[in-house]
Amino acid sequence: MPFISVIVPVYNVEKYITRCVESLTGQSFQDYEILLIDDGSTDKSGILCDEIEKGYDEVKTYHKRNGGLASARNYGLKCAEGKYVVFVDSDDWVTDDFLEFIYNHLNANPVDILKYGFQRVSDNKLGEVIVPYYDEGIYKKAQIKSDILPGAIGPIQLFNYDKNALMSACTCAYSTSFLKKNNISFVSERKILNEDHLFNFHALLCADKVEVTHKILYLYDFREGSLSKCYINQMVERKIELIKTYKNLLDKYKVFSEFEEEYYSQCVDSFYACITNECGNWGKNRKFKEISKKVYGILKNPNCKMALKKCKHNNLTLKGYIIYYLMKFKMSKSIVWLYIKMKG
Structure with a gap:
């Protein structure tokens, strides 16, 4: 062997x-x-x-x-x-x-x-x-649960990717x-x-x-x-299937109540990824109005609305708060405009 x-x-x-x-x-x-x-x-x-x-x-x-x-x-x-x-x-x-x-x-x-x-x-x-953002060393079961799992289930801080799990x-x-x-x-x-x-x-x-x-x-x-730089088709459907599977696993191991905020933060992050996927396709034979309509459809999704309500959002950066409230109030045109300006 x-x-x-x-x-x-x-x-x-x-x-x-x-x-x-x-x-x-x-x-x-x-x-x-x-x-x-x-x-x-x-x-x-x-x-x-x-x-x-x-x-x-x-x-x-x-x-x-x-x-x-x-x-x-x-x-x-x-x-x-x-x-x-x-x-x-x-x-x-x-x-x-x-x-x-x-x-x-x-x-x-x-x-x-x-x-x-x-x-x-x-x-x-x-x-x-x-x-990995966690300290070097060996983690046993209790430490995995307290130190590693929260950031693995959902982002430590929404819309901030400096801490990588x-x-x-x-x-x-x-x-x-x-x-x-x-x-x-x-x-x-x-x-x-x-x-x-x-x-x-x-x-x-x-x-x-x-x-x-x-x-x-x-x-x-x-x-x-590379795949990480391409527009992803049917991203919303595949992300929804992903977060459903996350939920099933948390239920299976009977820890959902302990990580509910982290789970819903992961959901918000997933829908935000779908939004940036659409915005990132700007200029490739797609108009502002068309992209805004797609983003609005994402924000209207009941799973997205529920996640925005239940996620952890009291520790955001200024940029994070802006994104969060634009998503919460379904301001799709503002989101697309800001994305284009920041990338442009």
Whole structure:
């Protein structure tokens, strides 16, 4: 049994997959396996995966019908044989000490989840460093509930993203047995949005012990054309499905009453993301009136109205208060105008 299984979902990334794998195979730590999950690629990615597999005993390639990122990761989880599992997206890469650092920490102090930081890279230039906002150290069940879960369920402060809970699956190492024991898997991004956040949310609700480090181990290629920079279709419907699933999990683990404000803050943040998704499409054959109408429709949603009423909104910045009250009073035209002015 390898100590670490590295799951790499692959879909149409022929320009990047070699860089990703070489960042893993070039490490000093050797007790690992790499699972390349070709998710029905239509370019040469699948062929490249097969060629890479021939050169390394640690690399295994699997081909499957296209099902999306969540489907590929879940497939990898079923095949993983390692004691711990990590996820690396095929267009990203890792630091030289990625595997060794994870091994040293988890071998010395076994935990359910190890959280670490990442750095953005844009046009081959190192950018913003992002680490979990909580202090470094090992958190047991009670501390997870008091110190980590509130910021994982909802933003610490609405409309302020300086404190990052780091809910990406690519910034965590997980105990494989822990994930399987608690039936934690990814929900398809074709059904919901923020499948990483939901996966980690579920994991944190179940975890008995979590370690947090501010060490940077992951390099995220933030480039034009990436999913995070695209207009998202059917975002409202998928966000609503997401927050329903959050609620179901909080009810399942009987903690909804303890985290009600945080939950509704997450709902408000989700609807605000839908609004910025519409506003961000300004100038792409879409007129002010059309976008304002879309935003007004979001603000009229009963789930949005309920969330604005019940969320935590007594600690906002001036900018936060402005956004909150514009949303509460459905001032869609003002929201769109302000967004365009701020971005323009």
